[in-house]
Amino acid sequence: MSFSGKYQLESQEGFVEFMKAVGLPDDLIEKGKDIKSVSExxxxxxxxxxxxTTGAKVLTNSFTIGRESDIETLTGDKVKAVVNKDGNKLIVVLNKVTSVTELVDGNTLVNTLTLGGLVYKRTSKRLA
Known part of the structure; x- marks a missing residue:
């Protein structure tokens, strides 16, 4: 199953607490919590x-499975990381955050970010 496509954020859980924990400023958290980001x-x-694309902010990362790449994080930091693929999941550890992006079916993308005991879950649907 190919991940290729455009997906729009449908729902998210734990956004504010997670973003505070990773150090995003309160004004950006407030702006970002209601924006329906689009992932391509x-x-x-x-x-x-x-x-x-989240409002005016565009974050682009390119990587090859199993190879070290420079990845830009939610806070704008660049870190070296290796993205691995396990079936229909993309898994990467950025600093202390573990990100798992799963293509649940052909139209649903679930991204779960974990930092210690905090979990931020984003569910996006494929755009036609």
């Missing part, structure tokens, strides 16, 4: 380009 994924074999 281009998959070509093991190479991925992921662009997430």
């Amino acid at each position: 994924i281009e998959q070509n074999g093991d190479h991925f380009k992921v662009t997430v």
Whole structure:
């Protein structure tokens, strides 16, 4: 199953607490909590380009499964990380945050970010 496509955020759980924990400023948390971000994924074999647009902020990361890449985090930091694929899941650890992006079916993308005991879950649906 290919991850390629555009997905719009449908629901999220734990946003405010998680963003405070990773150090996002309160004004950005307030602005971001109600924005329906759009994620665009281009998959070509093991190479991925992921662009997430949240209001005026655009975050783009390109990586190849199993190879070290420079990944920009939610706070704008650049870190070296290796993204692994396990079935229909993309798994990466950025600093102390574990991110699991799962293509649940052909139209639903679930991204779960974990930091210690905090969990931030985003569910997005494929746009036609």
